[in-house]
Amino acid sequence: MTMFYRPLGNTGLQVSALGLGTVKFGRNEGVKYPEAFRIPDDREARALLDLARDLGINLLDTAPAYGTSEERLGRLLQDDRKQWLLCSKVGEEFVDGQSSFDFSAEHTRRSVERSLRRLRTDYIDMVLVHSDGNDLDIIRHTAALETLADLKKRGWIRAYGMSTKTVEGGLLAAAQSDVVMVTYNLNERADAVVLDYCRDHGKGALVKKAFASGHLCGADAVAEALAMIFAHPGASAAIVGTINPAHLRDNVACLPRP
Numbered sequence: 001m002t003m004f005y006r007p008l009g010n011t012g013l014q015v016s017a018l019g020l021g022t023v024k025f026g027r028n029e030g031v032k033y034p035e036a037f038r039i040p041d042d043r044e045a046r047a048l049l050d051l052a053r054d055l056g057i058n059l060l061d062t063a064p065a066y067g068t069s070e071e072r073l074g075r076l077l078q079d080d081r082k083q084w085l086l087c088s089k090v091g092e093e094f095v096d097g098q099s100s101f102d103f104s105a106e107h108t109r110r111s112v113e114r115s116l117r118r119l120r121t122d123y124i125d126m127v128l129v130h131s132d133g134n135d136l137d138i139i140r141h142t143a144a145l146e147t148l149a150d151l152k153k154r155g156w157i158r159a160y161g162m163s164t165k166t167v168e169g170g171l172l173a174a175a176q177s178d179v180v181m182v183t184y185n186l187n188e189r190a191d192a193v194v195l196d197y198c199r200d201h202g203k204g205a206l207v208k209k210a211f212a213s214g215h216l217c218g219a220d221a222v223a224e225a226l227a228m229i230f231a232h233p234g235a236s237a238a239i240v241g242t243i244n245p246a247h248l249r250d251n252v253a254c255l256p257r258p
Contacts, residue, residue, distance in 0.1 A: 002056075002255065002257070002258075003016050003017060003018070003055060003056025003057065003252060003255070004016075004017050004255070004258035005017065005058075006235075006236045006237065007204075007236065008126075008159065008178075008179060008204035008236045008237075009178060009179060009198060009202050009203040009204035009205070009236065010178075010202035010203070011158065011159040011178050011179065011204055013085060013125060013126075013158065013159065013204075014058075015058065015059045015085060015204075015206075015236050015237040016056055016057045016058045016059050016237060017230060017237055017238065017255055017258075018057055018059075018237065018238055018239075018240050018251060018252060018255065019057065019059030019060065019061050019087070019206065019237045019238070019239045019240070020048075020049075020052045020057055020059070020060050020061065020239075020240065020241075020242075020248070021061045021208075021239045021240060021241030021242075022060055022061060022062045022066060022069045022072075022073060022241070023062075023063070023066040023067075023069060023241055024037060024039065024040070024241055024242070024243045025039065025040065025045055025062075025066070025067075025068070025069040025072050025073065025243070026039065026062075026066045026067030026068035026069030026070070026071075026072055027039075027065075027066050027067030027068075027069065027094065028067075029097055030094065030097055030098075030099070037243065039067075040243050042072070042075075042076065044243070045072060045076060045243075046076055047245070048243060048245060048248065049076060049077070051245050051248060051249070052248060053080075053083060053084075055248065055249065055252045056252070057252075058083065058084060058085050059084070059085045059087065059237055059239075060073065060077075060084050060085070060086055060087065061087045061206070061239045061241075062086065062087070062088050062089075062119075063088055063089035063092065063130055064088070064089065064090070064092065064093060064094075064111060064114065064115060064130075065089070065092040065093060065094040065099060065130060066094075067094065070088065070115055070118035070119055071118045073086070073118075073119060074117075074118050074119040074120035074121070075120070077119075077120075078120050081120070081121055085125040085126070086119060086121065086124050086125050086126070087124075087125060087126040087127070087128065087206070088115045088119070088124050088126075088127055088128075089127065089128045089129065089130040089163060090103075090107070090108045090111040090112060090115075090127060090128075090129055090130060090144065090148070091103050091107075091108070091111070091129050091130040091131070091132070091138075091144060092130035092132065099132075101130075101132040103129065103138050103142035103143070103144040104142065104143065104144075105143035105144075105146070105147045108129075108143070108144050108147040108148065109147055109151065112124070112127060112148075112151055112156055112157065115127070116156065123155060123156060123157065123158060124156065124157045124158070125157070125158045125159065126157070126158065126159045126160070126161070126178075126179060126204075127148055127151070127157045127159075127160050128160070128161050128162055128163045128179070128180075128181055129144045129145060129148070129161070129162040129163065129173075130163055131162060131163055131164050131165050131169065133165045133166070135162070135164045135165060135166045135168065135169020135170070135172070135173065136166070136168055136169055136172060138162075138169075139162070139169065139172050139173060139176065140172075145160070145161075145162065145173070145176055145177055148160035148161075148177070149177075152178075159178040159179050159204065160177050160178055160179070161173055161174070161177035161178050161179035161180050161181070161203075161204070162177060162180055162181070163180070163181035163208065164180055164181065164182055164191075164194075165183075167190050167191055167193060167194060170182050170191055170194035170197075171193070171194055171197055174194060174197050174198055174201065174203045174205075175197075175201075177203075178203065178204060179203060179204030179205065179206065179236075180194060180198065180203065180204070180205055180206070181205075181206040181207070181208050181239070182194050182195070182205060182206075182207060182208065183207075183208055183209045184207045184209075184210070184229060184232075184235070185207075185209055185210050185211065185212050185225055185228075185229075186212070186221070186224060186225050186228060187212050188209070188212070192232065194234075195232045195234035195235055196234060197234075198234040198236075199232070199233050199234030200234075204236045205234050205235055205236050206236060206237050206238075206239055207229050207235050207237065207238040207239065208239050210225055210226070210229060210238040210239070210240060211225055211240070219250060219254060222250065222251060222254045223254040223256075226238065226251075226254055226255055226256060227256045230255070230256050230258075231256075
């Protein structure tokens with residue numbers, strides 16, 4: 001099994017081909033996985049992070065909407081923070097089983113401040129706007145991206161962008177920021193044009209739902225999905241949200257040769 005790394009656009013960051021998504025570290029309600037799961041305890045979570053690091057993974061994806069994920073990562077990573085690239089988000093809150101959204105400048109700033117405290121760090125490598133599906137409205141009529149750009153200038157974050165849900169939103173977000181997160185898998189390929197734009201304009205692109213939220217399974221399907229993703233030079237990394245050590249090893253083993 002061989003990990004490889006790609007540049008995150010022109011940010012200067014080098015990300016592992018696979019990033020570890022950590023929604024399952026802190027939330028097991030209101031998620032779209034095919035099977036129910038138990039949130040791992042600290043020993044299990046620590047072991048998974050150690051395994052990810054040993055496999056060459058350097059990217060962790062989290063969000064305020066992922067329950068206690070940020071707080072747990074802050075506690076578990078406090079001794080080796082510099083070995084990781086952390087990606088968090090703003091805009092979505094998940095409380096009492098319900099999501100709510102706020103893309104105002106004030107909420108964006110307070111959310112990043114809170115994430116810094118929870119993650120026990122003085123900077124976050126990437127912060128993305130967590131879209132509610134109205135990508136264009138968020139970009140054109142709220143101050144979320146503008147506020148993140150200001151926080152980058154202050155040194156709170158190293159790169160910023162948006163986790164989008166539409167092709168049009170992905171293209172506009174890529175034009176106005178450093179990095180986008182898009183859905184791209186064997187079943188959903190519309191965002192290929194966003195990856196094209198990122199390739200041509202030096203923007204970072206993270207792929208979410210690479211395995212269709214767990215609905216694509218088996219080594220052949222995983223290998224085919226990863227081969228498709230990394231055949232595109234615009235894809236910087238694919239985020240894989242597993243808490244199963246065997247699955248994590250298998251996913252890395254299925255990576256195509258760079």
